[in-house]
Amino acid sequence: MNPSSISLPPVASPHHLTGNSISRIMLTVCAALMPATLFAFWLYGWPAIFLWLVTVLSALAGEALCLRLSERPVAAVLGDGSALLTGWLLAMSLPPWAPWWIGALGGLFATVIAKQVFGGLGCNLFNPAMVARVFLLISFPVPMTAWVAPLPITAATAPGLHDGLMILLNGVPQLDAIASASLLSFAKTELSRGVDLVHALSGAAAPASSLIGARAGSLGETASLLIAAGGALLLITGVIRWHIPAAMAAGLVVPAAIAHAVDPARYLDVATHLLSGGATLGLFFIATDYVTSPNTKAGQLVFGAGCGLLTFIIRTWGGYPEGVAFAVLLMNALTPVIDRYLRPRILGRDWRGAPLNPETERAKS
Amino acid sequence: MGLIETFLHRFAAPRWGVHPDDHKRPAADAPLRQLPLPERLYLPLQQHVGQPARPIVLPGQKVRKGQLVAEAQGRISAPVHASTSGTVAAIGEITAPHPSGLPFSAITLIPDGNDSAGDIDIVADPFALAPDEIAERVAAAGIVGLGGATFPSAAKLALGKRSKVTTLIVNGGECEPYLSCDDRIMRDHAADVVDGIRLMMHAIGAREALVGIEDNKPEAIAAMRRAAAGFAEVTVRPVPARYPMGSDRQLIQTLTGKEVPSDCRAADVGVIVNNVSTANAVHRALRLGEPLIRRIVTVNGGAVWQPGNLMVPVGALVSDLLDFVGLKSEPARLVMGGPMMGSVLPHAQVPVVKGTAGVLAFNEDDIATPPPSPCIRCGSCTQACPVGLLPLEMAALIRNDRLKDAAVLGLPDCIACGCCAYICPSHLPLVQYFSHAKSELWAQERSTLRMEATRKLAAERAVRLERDAREKAETAARRKAERAAQKAAQAAAEAALSTENAA
Amino acid sequence: MSTLALWRDKLAYQPVSLGIVAMLSGLALVVANTATLPGIAAAEQRDLQTSLEQVLPSGFASNDLVRDTILVSGGDGPPRTVYRARTAAGAICGTVFQVSGRGYAGDINILIGLDRDGRLLGARVIKHQETPGLGDKIESAKSRWIDDFAGKSLSSPPPAQWAVKKDGGVFDQFAGATITPRAVVKAVRQGLEFYAAHRAEILNDSPKESTR
Amino acid sequence: MFAAVISLTLLGALLGLGLGVAATRFAVEGDPLVDELIALMPGSNCGQCGMAGCAAAAQAIAEGSATVTVCPAGGKALATMLGEKLGISVDLGDIVDDGPKLAVIAEEICIGCCRCLKVCPTDAMIGAPKQIHNVIREACTGCGNCIERCPTGAATLQPVPVTLPHWVWPKPAPALA
């Protein structure tokens, strides 16, 4: 009467799953980064392309190494695309003509120290790409703040394939000749010299130039508009939700607007804050990293606002010209606490977790 | 759906839940078919929550269709009736429709093919009966909730009456993909359903009835509206198609705005929820005198040749259903219930029970389950959870065996709807984590209770040992005293004797 | 031992024992202080002396600089101690005093030595908190940068060029660290200006103004 | 000079006084923790933990010389409770919890010697001399005392059969990557 014994271990419901997967999400993000990346490649030429390659490959290599050591499936995990994305985002935030060892050390640091040591994907507490960026900035402030003005790959003076490789290997010859400050560090230097911003940022130095990428900066900083377009794609495809970008933008814009209104000579205007530095990249691609941001809406709003505000504070009063990476890391450190205290309300319970009063519910109609 | 419509849908829909592809058609549109009487029926004694029924027939006994074969035991219980006429072959065990593959008790019935019913006791106007009497008849008919929970309906009606329920919500949500048995009932028997609803309202004393139907079932909505047209107290209310709209708490919230407090029943806020098929069963019990011995079962899934709805006697084997509809291929997985909450079946030799809404035979493509990856904390599960829980945190705690901490996060409030596991891009078996934790916690609870009992027993034993010792000592003392007394008496006697002698 | 154990839990034992320990410690420290005081004072004196001599060419001063000081108030802040160097004949041939500026991570204290005409004889950073590897090249132990100041005066280079090269001046900056050298240059320049403003007072050799 | 010694001595004496007073004022009597732990233990004093009963086990746990997983009778449930009380995380992997066990008497072999009956800490064994003994399922904790004493091997420990309501969903296997 009971012929067949149990054939399989019990499988729990649901028996129907979404077609979504981690690799699909990560590849969508990569796709959203693509236009800005290609544009930046065009702007900065071969050295930037090589640096990007070195960074991505070393991030992948670091991940693969750790997976080998901990005896986990290398190919399957690399295939999830998260290490690729980490390397990519790191490359987007480096000076485009930085020497190869910057990219290589950064990529390794990101995946080994900031990610795999904590247990790999999903277990890291800090954004790996930003950890690596800050590590590089603190360790090698000179090459990490050596920006070059855009020199489109099609321009006659642009380094060719061979020269690009040389720049990658040996660094930029006569850096001072072509060095150019990024907008934020330019503003900071001028302020520290006692020049007011109204004068400093007029004419060729006007912030609007960064809109079209005509200003020195990292790959991800030069094409703010394309980055924003990528962000819009992420929002539309539902990969990210609006809470973090909106809150972060608000956290940055509101104090910036107030300060600028009070003293335009001392405080940068809103557009500059939003369009320069890593702000756009941070807004859509970095602060939104699932693993290191809170996962409730309220938490994400707090997190985003904190990122924006800290970015503003560090940019305005801090020792570093750029604050997105630090702001994101600081808020990463706060994320578990946010998650702990901002939990969603459970149906049938109040915010503190006590059951609702049936009589008040009965009275509703 | 057009772009604008999709957009509007996004904003109009509730913020919880998921929207899986519903796969309801073409099965929903196929006309109802009758399953031919199988060779054997297995009538399980436990087809409801509560105490199992107690068999009152003996092997070899002949029974008529609808005859009581096992009676209810205790307050929360339901009787079992013969689904057709025939001979009781045995009272034994059969594999339960449960993922564990463990057996449970069932009465084996060999149909005689006549399908002859016994005497039928019908009242002319059930509305003339007292509410309690309706509940009694519902109880006698063995009706249990057909929406999946299989709670004895009479107990629910009685509870509703006691708690002064004003609103009866009729659950025509049928939010599970693939299933369409409720849809079929509403399309084909709308008038009967409405009659059942009015009978239940009478039994509870409710003033109004709201029939919530997901808006992906326009035919059912139309049919029900037509049937309810004459009754002002019955309102048909389309609700957005979003899983798990059919869950009672979510439906109550959507239809009335009330939230059922976490430690309360719906009745505590003045609402009772019943399934449309339950209403139909109530109608049949009171108007036709037929106990709950058959139900509509959706047979669907990629491996099924002719998906559709079947009228099935309770106790038929899943294999009988599958043989009838035909299989395209060996199913990769058999599921009883819907794909979101249904339980996987160990094999096809398990009986259809009263709560079986569907039998799904999936092929490899339907269930292609990639291996789980680590949680990336994407928050989709939190977003989807209709209860507002943090599935990722609970799962992480459970993975580390911190079950109590998971309970603090709200594990007991989880309704196991599966939204979280459905949406998870890492394909984590979240529901299994929660089921594991819940059953493990219950087991721990049981062992704690047991330990308490042990402690009591040990204490009692200590008392007994002490008493025994004391009694022994007392007896010994008494004996000694007696012996001493005896000796004394003897001595006295001897002395007396000697004095006597001396004298 | 057993009586001790009895006593140890008594209330009075606590203040007495802790008091005794404190008293003995106090005694030890007092004794040590008395013994080491002269040594420490002498050592500190020597330290100052060597620092002062660093900013003057060797053999420049024939007197004991440490004892030949004058307090000059002016500029902003408290009066400055100015040490004066004399020739063997006793004429004032140079001065040494401390200037400070705000660097990247805090104040930088610099000792500068000038000749009578206000030409720099030397400069030494005596205290700073700049980042090692970046800003600490102002230390003479790490780099010869600070030696560039020798021979400079307010007029050479001209005031406009008293700045780092990045700001259009003559002094090198360090790659990636402009703030530190900028601060040093500014502090030294202010020192020169201070000297120019108070030259008469400093060179005034009437004995009543010299302290100590 | 004197000032130094005197002020330091006074400071020391004053603080010593304060501490002395505080120590008597705020003295904490006994160790309430052990009592709380004892209250949690099964209390059957079966000795499976290898200690002289539950109170000794509680004492050992409080002192840290025994782990919270020491009591096989209490199983995982007890271990988690103890862990919570002590504020430590418990590695439940340590517990060999192969499910609850019950004593079963093989009626053909039982000679009715009554030895098992005397050692059962929960009075789960019933019977009278020279009669077949029986185990009350609800009361037996599976401690095994009777098994050791049974001269004929009639008493054995059998796993409690799993039934539908007692079935526990297995924990999912961890993700590979």
Added chain:
Amino acid sequence: MGEYIALLITTAFVNNVVMVKFLGLCPFLGVSKRIDGALGMGMATTFVIVLAGAVCWNIEHWLLAPLGLGYLRIISFILVIAAIVQFTEMVIHKMAPSLYQTLGIYLPLIATNCAVLGLALINTQEGQSFVTAVIYDFGASTGFSIAMVMFAGMRERLALARIPAAFSGAPIAFILASLMSLAFMGFSGLNLS
């Protein structure tokens, strides 16, 4: 008022005792496994630091400085701190046994928490006024508590992560602290004036 707020922020974040000044690391690493414990320790430490700071300031101001007993500073400060700590310990042991359980051996160790003595010494070194000293102490110990709570939150999450065996426990806690102080580097050079 403004400058007090700036002082508070600077001491709490820019010159965070733990992350930047390297004071109080032992309790920072020891009592940060759970947020609740960290919060309790943070509050206990704040209490001790502010109280000890105030008492030490007075001792310095009214006793040591006037009598020229600077060389007794370390010993008298540490004596005061030790006494305050032990007193607090006894009170907590009596009043809140559960808190006592979590803070365990660390309560006595507050006495050797360098942050307490360090801050008291810094107060005198910088010649602060009483109010500034108290604000400074409060800001610093708040910074200590904030760092502890953030760190504890992260360690609670670490407890659920799949840390490689060689790193689980202390090693990963240090690496985490390293990344956290990397983040705090963002405040370096922050100048609110």
Added chain:
Amino acid sequence: MNFREISRNGLWDQNIVLSQILGMCPTMAVTTSGTNGLGMGLATTAVLVCSNMLISSVRAFVSPQVRIPVYIVLIATLVTLVDMSLNAWMHDLYRVLGLFIALIVVNCAVLGRAEAFASRSGVLASALDGLFMGLGFTASLTVIGLIRELIGAGTLFAQASLLLGPAFAFLEIKVLPNYGGMLMMILPPAGFLVLGLLLALRRLFELRAAARTTPATAVPDAVAGCH
């Protein structure tokens, strides 16, 4: 407690830094170079030996209520004495170690040893314990300092002659000529990072050792002091 055990405890099994994880503040703050680590370690060793001996000899007289204040007073006195004498008579060394010496007072490892060992053991054993604990501390600090220095600046024991005296000049090595340096190594993050990696290394050793001796047992909680 025999000699072997005491020395093994101090140098490895209960190493203050690598196992007990105590005295973290000086460990992190001074290990920006090998020289600093060495200097701090030696100074601490001196104090540890003296304080252990002193406390061991007065332990019978100290009541539990005032135990900690008494120990701390004794340690502080010792430290101040050392501080003053160095200042007066070895001024050059003092200029280097002066700051570190004040830090020793609050190095909880010193009090930790007083509590855990000296208050229960004889004077000689306590002195030995102090010596080996101190040497273990010194070794750890020096190693951390060397790693940070090597990666940070490409040198080993830079300025040893300046700080510890000309006799130590032989230690100074410039390993990587032409090396640009890595600033983070002398900043706080690298202190934590290097120690974390060292601890992981130690754990790895122990895991290997455990696997060799008892192949099938579970992972031991290797770092006993990891609270």
